[in-house]
Amino acid sequence: MIEVDHLTKRYGPQAAVDDVSFHCEPGTVTGFLGPNGAGKSTTMRMICGLTPPTSGGATVSGVPYRRLPNPGRQVGVLLDASAQHAGRTGREALTLAARTMGVDRRQVAAKLDLVGLNEAAAKRRVGAYSLGMRQRLGLALALLGNPQVLILDEPANGLDPEGIFWMRGLLRDFADRGGTVLLSSHLLREVEAVADRLVVIGGGRVVAAGDKDELLAGAGTLVRARDPLALRQALDRATLPATAGTDGGFVVRAEPGVVGQAAADAGLALTELRPAGSGGLEQLFLTLTAGASTKETVK
Template sequence: MISVESLTKRYREVTAVEDVSFRCEPGTVTGFLGPNGAGKSTTMRMICGLTPPTSGSSTVKGVPYRRISNPGRHVGVLLDAAAQHAGRTGRETLSLSAQILGVDQSRVGEMLERVRLSPKAARRRVGGYSLGMRQRLGIAQALLGDPSVLILDEPANGLDPEGIFWMRSMLRDFADRGGTVLLSSHLLLEVEAVADRFVVIAGGRIVAQGSKQELLTKPGGVIVRALDPAALQAALAQAELTARPDGQGAFAVDASPEQVGRAAAANGVILLELRQAGGGGLEELFLSLTNPAAATAPVPQEALR
């Protein structure tokens, strides 16, 4: 578990993070989202004990990260894939980490295989790695100590589509086996595909957090489109359902999908589309919450649960 309570970080007159609180439960992937400069990396560095907070606190597995004995055996961290010794090979990098963590050297080969770095790549110096290869090596380091918590900052940067699919599957499997994952990423579709919960930060403050269902299932009726728009409008009016043309041949209706479907069926209207309104997914939510106006506007209480 990761628990963050009122974390704040100020650099003289600049407040990078202000009163940030959230929890990441075992068995879940939490997507930590926000635009560049929103405070994601600063928050993650405070959780990992690399940046001291101005106020507030955080714990990992019930204690501050700095108090965890041999933390790599409990918490896998990847904050900057470029922060690796360029002169060592990939295998040497993991071998040294294994010595520091006190794990068997057999784990080195296992992790290289797990992140799909070939024997040839493992013999190359890290300075010659692509960004995607560095990310795979960084993930291998994070997994080396067989931790129960993962804290990953933009781990998909530089990965090709196959690599992103692999990472998504790996994180889902890790969480499904009881692990806790805090994942920062700007690849919204990938986060939406793997995360159970979202924490959205903008301007250094949390603007929304909750489960995928809480944040992405929005009220507001349905969007419906028919082969004969006039007949559909008449059927909705007959059922006393309020419908508003959307200017593209469809109607926004303040009703449930069942109510609209029954009204259409009762009048023999053929539907081409019937969906929940506000179905733009995580991208729509992200843009609505992180624009400058949203960052300062009051946030609905249900989004802050």
């Protein structure tokens, strides 16, 4: 269980994270989404005790991370796959972590096998690893203590399509066995495939949180017309909040019947009118984060 309670982080006058609250339950994968600079990584670092919050707090299994007596046995963390000693081999990195956590050394070989790093890869120095191999090693480190909670920031970076498919199955199996997963990723289709719940952040604030299917069902209406400018004017006259898409359409936070009536009142012929949720997580993400201010210097 992860509980985030009114977390705020300010750097001078700038709020990187502003009053963020959400929870992640056992047996679920929670997708943590937002554009670059939205505050995702800062939030995850605060959960893991690496960045002190300005206000608010977070707990894992009811305890702040820094107070966990042996955190690696309860929480598996992967925030930066490159933050590993380049001069050690993959096996050495895991063996040292196992000794630190008091884990049976037989788990080293088991976890290397689980993440697909064979004997030859285990003997190579981490500095010679590709990004995808470092991600796999980072996952092995996160799983080494057999934790009940995983906190992962962009773990699929550098993985090929087969690797991404493998990771999806790994995380789904972990959650199905009662584990809790908090997953940040820009690969929206993969998040849609594996996540049970979503937390969407924009400009340092939560803009949506809840069950994935419920959020997708309430995404609004996608509408297109032969004259996009006239359609925008008609929506504005009807005071219907609309977000312009990249393909000439609009996502409107209203029921299709209301949107269609506004177009009919303006004498417009529509070329498309349907629930936006049928466009999947990508469309929902663009709708929720459109216009949200971002801070590129603070992620």
